[in-house]
Amino acid sequence: MDWSYSALTTFRRCNRQYYFGYVAPSHYFTDPYRRKLFELKNSKSLHMWQGSVIDYIVETEVVDGLRKRKKLNFNQIAQKGVELAQRQFAFSESLKYREKGLSKAGVGADYCILDIHESQKPYTEEEIQNVYTQIHDVLSKFSTLKSPIDGRLMSNFIEDHSLIIPNVRFIKFEFENIRVTPQIDLLLGKGNKAVIIDWKVSDSDVSDYSLQLIIAGIAVLYTNQQRFGKAYMRSTDIELWEVNLLTQELKKHPFTTDEINQTIDYIYLNADESTLMQKQESQKPFVDDFPITDKPSTCQFCKFRYMCSYLLENNYEYNEQQYSEFVQTTEFT
Ligand code: SF4
Missing domain, CATH: 3.40.1350 (Trna Endonuclease; Chain: A, domain 1)
Structure with missing residues (x-):
């Protein structure tokens, strides 16, 4: 049996969030409901987005460069981080992830779904610029990052x-x-x-x-x-x-x-x-098999908030067009 800390943590936080995030999503377009869950699962808040770009550049440019014994220019690396974020923003803003011919693996690093676009949340240009600034700052400051050994970068x-x-x-x-x-x-x-x-x-x-x-x-x-x-x-x-x-x-x-x-x-x-979670998964479960949390504060930061409310209001029937209208007309406090 596979045991996963993050799956267990999600399951404990909210059984239904676990269903939405781990059981039901599918990248295939044949089932619009499961495809939408895949998109929601992969969507990021601005804060998560910033972190994911930094993680990616640290892995592919900084650590990989050090592994290959390259001399690194951290300002150039920081600029690459900002350019990647800009391409990801453009990809998300144009809703390209909804195009049937494009897969996450095929698009590669530029693939990005931001919740501001997916859920049409309001945002300001300043918030986006702040993300770019933070990405640049964090990556350029890697050159001065301390290490576990005193005095060694x-x-x-x-x-x-x-x-x-x-x-x-x-x-x-x-x-x-x-x-x-x-x-x-x-x-x-x-x-x-x-x-x-x-x-x-x-x-x-x-x-x-x-x-x-x-x-x-x-x-x-x-x-x-x-x-x-x-x-x-x-x-x-x-x-x-x-x-x-x-x-x-x-x-x-x-x-x-x-x-x-x-x-x-x-x-x-x-x-x-964990066994119970996997058993439920293997039995082709229905969303209703996974109870919602009794702690409303959990919902505030849930990626599936719109979908969760929509399904509850619509007797667990999913309709792409109706869901889209629901997202546009619903405001959570
Ligand atoms: S919105 Fe709340 S109840 Fe629904 S899946 Fe998310 S955390 Fe669970």
Whole structure:
């Protein structure tokens, strides 16, 4: 059974949001309702958009450049980030993602769906310019970003490693028939030492990412021990770092046997819920099988807010034209 922290978190937040985001979306145009859920799932607020462009450029221009031992010009990289964001904005604004011949994979990095366009939300030119400015600022300041080693810049710290892999999605661990495949922003390695870096682009400090980082650490530990034997790597050989690109703050998360055991227990204890989620998925469920949240504050930030209300008002019948009118005429407070 595949266990996913983000799927479980979404399921707990709201069962129906989980259905909209994980169960029902389909990129095929043959089913307009499921296609619309795919578009909503992939839509981004301005804040998410800004973060996703920065993440993408850090992965493809900064880390990849350092991996290839290139001399980087951070101002040029920052400009590339802004140009990518401008192309994404134009793609979203022209609603090209609704064109049948265009796929997300085919379009590549320029593919973008912004909620201001999808849900026709009001926005100002100033808000868009702020996004471009932030993207440029954050990317150009990568040149001065500190690293886990005092006095060493992050770019030099990355180059110090022989193994540099951005956006890792293939490392997993398994126990008791449960398989966990975390996504790792950056994995660095030198000999039997590993550093896991999680990039953040947020000015609020309320979320706790320790569990996600520990899960990533377990996957790296498990993979190395499987390949080279248990004595090759221990938890003390792995460091977990959360790096905030916006505030330039670094936070080290503990990774000890205690944290590992507690996390394994957590996954195991929540496995029943994950099994239930997957069982419901395999039975071709209906939206009504997934109850809505009883905490209205959750809905405020939900991508599926319009669809959720529309279906409730229309006896779960979806009509593309009616839905579009509903979005244009409905205002949430
Ligand atoms: S709008 Fe609220 S109830 Fe509906 S899916 Fe989103 S979080 Fe759940």
